[in-house]
Amino acid sequence: xxxxxxxxxxxxxxxxxxxxxxxxVLEQDHPILPTIIGEKIQDIHPFFEILTHLLTTVxxxxxxxxxNLDFNNQEPLVVDVTLKTHNNNNLVIIENLTxxxxxxxxxxxxxxxxxxxxxxxxxxNEYLLEKETxxxxxxxxxxxxxxxxxxxxxxxxxxxxxxxxNDEQKNYLEIIQSANKDLKQRIEDILDISKIESGKxxxxxxVFNLKELLKNIEVIYNxxxxxKGLSFKLEIGEKVPTFIEGDQYxxxxxxxxxxxxxxSYTSKGHLHIxxxxxxxxxxxxxxxxxxxxxxxxxxxxxxxxxxxxxTKIETxxxxxxxxxxxxxxxxxxxxxxxxxxxxxxxxxxxxxxxNVSFKTSNYTQDQKEELLNNQLPELKQKxxxxxxxxxxxxxxxxxxxxxxxxxxxxxxxxxxxxxxxNLVDQKVDLxxxxxxxxxYSASNISASIRSLSKEYKKTPIIVLSTQGYKDDIKRYxxxxxxxxxxxxxxxxxLLESIKKHLK
Amino acid sequence: xxxxxxxxxxxxxxxxxxxxxxxxxxxxxxxDYKVTIGVHxxxxxxxxxxxxxISLIIWDLEGQDxxxxxxxSYLLGTNGFIYVFDLTRPVTFxxxxxxxxxxKENFSTVPVKVVGNKVDLVNKIYLKEHSEQxxxxxxxxxxxxxxxxxxxxxxxxxxxxxxx
Numbered sequence: 188x189x190x191x192x193x194x195x196x197x198x199x200x201x202x203x204x205x206x207x208x209x210x211x212v213l214e215q216d217h218p219i220l221p222t223i224i225g226e227k228i229q230d231i232h233p234f235f236e237i238l239t240h241l242l243t244t245v246x247x248x249x250x251x252x253x254x255n256l257d258f259n260n261q262e263p264l265v266v267d268v269t270l271k272t273h274n275n276n277n278l279v280i281i282e283n284l285t286x287x288x289x290x291x292x293x294x295x296x297x298x299x300x301x302x303x304x305x306x307x308x309x310x311x312n313e314y315l316l317e318k319e320t321x322x323x324x325x326x327x328x329x330x331x332x333x334x335x336x337x338x339x340x341x342x343x344x345x346x347x348x349x350x351x352x353n354d355e356q357k358n359y360l361e362i363i364q365s366a367n368k369d370l371k372q373r374i375e376d377i378l379d380i381s382k383i384e385s386g387k388x389x390x391x392x393x394v395f396n397l398k399e400l401l402k403n404i405e406v407i408y409n410x411x412x413x414x415k416g417l418s419f420k421l422e423i424g425e426k427v428p429t430f431i432e433g434d435q436y437x438x439x440x441x442x443x444x445x446x447x448x449x450x451s452y453t454s455k456g457h458l459h460i461x462x463x464x465x466x467x468x469x470x471x472x473x474x475x476x477x478x479x480x481x482x483x484x485x486x487x488x489x490x491x492x493x494x495x496x497x498t499k500i501e502t503x504x505x506x507x508x509x510x511x512x513x514x515x516x517x518x519x520x521x522x523x524x525x526x527x528x529x530x531x532x533x534x535x536x537x538x539x540x541x542n543v544s545f546k547t548s549n550y551t552q553d554q555k556e557e558l559l560n561n562q563l564p565e566l567k568q569k570x571x572x573x574x575x576x577x578x579x580x581x582x583x584x585x586x587x588x589x590x591x592x593x594x595x596x597x598x599x600x601x602x603x604x605x606x607x608x609n610l611v612d613q614k615v616d617l618x619x620x621x622x623x624x625x626x627y628s629a630s631n632i633s634a635s636i637r638s639l640s641k642e643y644k645k646t647p648i649i650v651l652s653t654q655g656y657k658d659d660i661k662r663y664x665x666x667x668x669x670x671x672x673x674x675x676x677x678x679x680x681l682l683e684s685i686k687k688h689l690k
Numbered sequence: 691x692x693x694x695x696x697x698x699x700x701x702x703x704x705x706x707x708x709x710x711x712x713x714x715x716x717x718x719x720x721x722d723y724k725v726t727i728g729v730h731x732x733x734x735x736x737x738x739x740x741x742x743x744i745s746l747i748i749w750d751l752e753g754q755d756x757x758x759x760x761x762x763s764y765l766l767g768t769n770g771f772i773y774v775f776d777l778t779r780p781v782t783f784x785x786x787x788x789x790x791x792x793x794k795e796n797f798s799t800v801p802v803k804v805v806g807n808k809v810d811l812v813n814k815i816y817l818k819e820h821s822e823q824x825x826x827x828x829x830x831x832x833x834x835x836x837x838x839x840x841x842x843x844x845x846x847x848x849x850x851x852x853x854x
Contacts, residue, residue, distance in 0.1 A: 232731070233731045233732065233733040233747045234731040236694055236696070236747050237696065237747075237766065237767055239694075240767055241766070241767075249763060249766070250763060251763050251764070252728065252761065252763075253727055253728025253729065253752075254728060254729055254731070255726075255727075255728055255729065255730045255731075257730075265727075265728065288727060288728065291727055292725060292727045295725045295727055295752075296724070296725040299703045299704060299723075299725045299753070300723065300725075302703075303703075303704045303723075303779070306779055306781055307779070310778075310779070310780075
């Protein structure tokens with residue numbers, strides 16, 4: 188019975204071929220390969236050419252697995268081949284495993300494709316990271332190169348405005364000052380975007396006077412709006428706290444970006460800024476901000492894309508800016524765990540609405556009063572300042588500012604090597620140190636100063652830096668530097684920092 | 691007169707061994723990747739000199755990330771090796787020197803041509819950046835897709851085999 192069933196279902200996957208030492212087929216059984224008795228097996232398929240030199244051996248066995256054999260007019264075969272050599276009676280055994288190997292091929296296909304794809308992904312990722320680093324370094328270097336000339340241009344324009352100028356000259360100078368401010372803002376925006384993309388933009392949380400911040404904004408934008416014939420109104424809700432804890436610089440930046448936009452897209456009507464209290468929970472207060480204009484409005488199809496980088500809405504009118512402002516606003520608000528939306532109607536105007544949470548301040552009354560009266564003391568004596576700076580225009584700019592106050596003796600050097608001898612030779616109350624001294628880093632110079640005797644441990648050092656990344660600032664502070672003024676700075680910022688550290 | 695020589699193509703999977711052979715034997719190319727399992731054998735006869743032809747029996751081996759994993763019977767009677775790697779995937783050439791050392795140790799008399807495939811996908815700067823890895827090791831930068839230097843590779847190997 189078994190034999191009967193076996194014969195019925197048996198699949199003969201084998202072919203046995205007898206060949207002589209030259210490969211001529213002598214006998215064969217079940218036909219898997221199209222061999223013909225009397226012909227050379229090497230002529231069937233190039234694979235069998237390997238047999239030519241193996242057939243010269245005697246009593247050897249050779250096994251070849253997974254051999255793909257293609258024949259014209261026949262489905263491709265995948266076989267295992269065994270050769271048993273005997274003198275002129277060599278046995279070639281073919282085992283047809285096409286089905287088995289075809290299944291294996293499918294598995295291998297999936298596995299290899301997935302491995303290759305993951306390798307390609309890793310490479311793409313590396314490439315993108317390299318590109319990103321290159322771009323960020325380029326932006327950082329580029330802005331670094333622009334900071335000295337902008338600083339000089341800003342400072343000299345500020346100095347010039349106080350000299351004897353006729354009205355026409357004053358007008359021209361105001362245009363230059365405004366251009367300087369624009370230029371500075373563009374650089375800050377591009378740097379901010381680069382910081383955001385490289386994850387280096389970090390918010391600094393401090394207690395600040397919110398109402399004072401809003402009033403300062405009101406002064407500036409009231410003036411700018413009135414120059415365009417627009418009205419400006421600031422509304423602060425009753426329950427809005429005076430002191431909150433957060434990044435005041437970035438909040439100011441958000442409002443300034445929104446107001447600058449509103450201003451540039453509005454030619455008649457008004458700008459309104461409203462701040463109200465949403466809710467307070469635990470030690471947090473959630474505030475609601477609205478910046479409303481009566482400008483040209485934004486078409487519905489553009490509402491989603493206005494927060495993308497380099498997006499500017501075409502209005503037919505000339506607007507300034509590179510289209511980074513709203514992208515920065517959106518990022519900053521999301522970093523403050525808030526959200527922003529815009530409502531707009533063409534020719535009616537737009538309203539940008541955002542909610543942000545701040546910590547409520549736990550400052551004592553005394554601390555709050557100190558913040559309210561944060562006036563710098565007037566200096567009562569003359570101080571010696573050592574300026575270490577190799578850019579001649581910056582040397583001249585600072586010299587002019589300090590000389591105009593009549594409060595300082597100034598010694599200027601441009602060589603890093605001369606810093607220590609100058610300190611030892613004369614009394615120095617404060618050091619202004621550039622980060623661009625050739626061959627010396629500000630951190631190294633500062634560390635050398637701090638390693639001198641005890642009296643130099645406390646001499647304030649302010650770095651005038653072309654680099655403003657958080658890592659740079661951290662490195663400066665670590666090396667005993669008291670303050671960092673990132674170029675371009677103006678007269679006010681320089682004097683504020685000097686006075687603060689001479690207090 | 692025609693003589694026969696066995697050439698074996700080895701290297702990682704997906705580097706384009708099958709594509710190089712198809713370009714050389716059939717003068718065709720497809721972007722589709724089909725994994726080779728085991729071995730495919732094809733043949734092309736080329737003319738070496740006026741009265742001399744050489745029949746190249748080309749063994750296209752399944753790709754391996756380690757040459758030592760290759761089935762030894764596949765390498766029996768090999769007259770020449772072509773070691774193929776993919777210029778765009780560093781993982782396929784990062785152990786190039788070890789792989790070549792293995793061939794030198796086990797097949798000291800068999801000529802080896804080392805080729806970087808897919809040269810159409812990289813630029814000169816990229817090749818320069820990797821010059822430390824490629825200089826003095828790689829014989830040809832080829833492209834199965836464009837056919838660049840494929841004929842030259844096989845012709846030169848055939849010449850070397852005749853002269854042996």
